[in-house]
Amino acid sequence: LDGSKESKNEVSVTVSGRICLPWNSFQYRNHSFSNCYHNYCRNPDKRIQPWCIVKRRNRYVWEYCDITDREIKPKSSCGERHLNRITKIIGGSRSMVESQPWIAAIFKGDGFICGGTLIAPCWVLTAAHCFPGGKKTQIKRYSVFLGKNAINETDSIKEQQFNVSKLVVHEGFDYTTENFNNDIALLKIVDSNGQCAVKTNSVRTACIPPFQQMLPTGFYCEIAGYGRHQKGGFEYSRYLKQAQVRLVSQNDCQNKYYSKDEVNKNMLCAAGRDWEEDACQGDSGGPLVCEVNNTMFLFGIISWGKECSKKFNPGVYTKVTNYNNWISMHTGLPKYTVGSRYPQKE
CATH class of the missing domain: 2.40.10.10 (Trypsin-like serine proteases)
Structure with missing residues (x-):
């Protein structure tokens, strides 16, 4: 548990705010950590980030830890783009996708329904009201396109197409009213080969700002x-x-x-x-x-x-920025990102 440089941290709190249990206090998947007396977050089985065991409802379960960018260094930065062009949505002219490379186009069958934002190679953040079926939504009917300049045109060089393997709608969103409180949802995406998004000039992630970060009026x-x-x-x-x-x-x-x-x-x-x-x-x-x-x-x-x-x-x-904990809890990502990991494009 202490053999790698990646493991040298003293964080002992999970993304849900629970305190980690000492490693020697339990047996996990037939593995005993009897010689490890601390409760620091570690990554013995090479997951996407360090984790630990916590007790939830009298059960021992694992959770990812609240590791900041100081403990996990990204391989590639988020929030970067190749172009910087401003045009209008209402009454404006078309824009190149390289200026908004994190934008996702969500389809139900052959019909476009909503936009979204790529926040990690496997995750798109969008609005809950795009899925009026809530938990009963048939995710097999949905697909997500990245790198798309036009919803009625296909560019095989720029575009990446994905199925939706998981939909997480905020449990506080109420479909029965016109109240849009908690209008947030997550899509986990995967292509036909089981891969997530690949970084290109037309496909990149946007960064998640820190919890309750505020910008000035008029920004x-x-x-x-x-x-x-x-x-x-x-x-x-x-x-x-x-x-x-x-x-x-x-x-x-x-x-x-x-x-x-x-x-x-x-x-x-x-x-x-x-x-x-x-x-x-x-x-x-x-x-x-x-x-x-x-x-x-x-x-x-x-x-x-x-x-x-x-x-x-x-x-x-x-x-x-009111949902950092919620996003992290459901994705296993850090609560805010200064970078994202991408597979290398072959």
């Missing part, structure tokens, strides 16, 4: 999607579009533009400078990313709004 961020040009529009835009929006203060969002019953602490608001740029139907689940120190962080998930690009009605987004 410029970006949204992207394949959604409709206007609410009630018959066709999706087909081509990827992106726009620049500014963060709206929580006070203004809850009291000036909406009410506290509509917008709560798990949401944030953003709007274009002249109320001309906004997300629309079909953009749901897509990214609101903000650049910090030349790195793109996922601060919001496109969730809802009143009409599209309507004056004094900013777009409303799921506040990602």
Whole structure:
């Protein structure tokens, strides 16, 4: 347990906040650690990160540990992109996917339904309301495309296609009301060969910011999607579009533009400078990313709004930094990322 350089840490807390048990206090899969008296997180069987045993409901179970980037060094950075072009979602021109390489296009059968964001090679973060069936959703009917410039065109060089092997919808999301609290879901993706995403100029991950990280009011961020040009529009835009929006203060969002019953602490608001740029139907689940120190962080998930690009009605987004623990618990990833691991492309 103490033989590798990777194991030299003194962390003893899991991603759920539980304290690790001493290694010599249990037997795990017929392995005894009787000579190991500490309770530090270790990785004896080479998993994606160190783990330990905890007691949950009178059972011994393993959990990944709360290891920060100081203990786990990434092989490749997230939040990087090859291009940097700003165009509009509402009324704008098309954008190259290299400027938003983390965007995912989610399909049900042959029909596009929502956007998403690649946060790790095997995981896409999106909106819960994209899956009205909740736990009863038939995930075999869904597929995810990365590196896609247009939803009605195929580029075999840029694109990567995946099946959905697991869907995790936030247990606090209520499908029976129009309340969009906890509008967040995770998709685990895998291709026909059992592989996850491969890093290219058109496919990269966005970073997850630290827990409850805040950016100042008026800070410029970006949204992207394949959604409709206007609410009630018959066709999706087909081509990827992106726009620049500014963060709206929580006070203004809850009291000036909406009410506290509509917008709560798990949401944030953003709007274009002249109320001309906004997300629309079909953009749901897509990214609101903000650049910090030349790195793109996922601060919001496109969730809802009143009409599209309507004056004094900013777009409303799921506040990602309220869900670090939830994301980590279900994926085994660190609570926030400064990098991601990719397989090497052959």
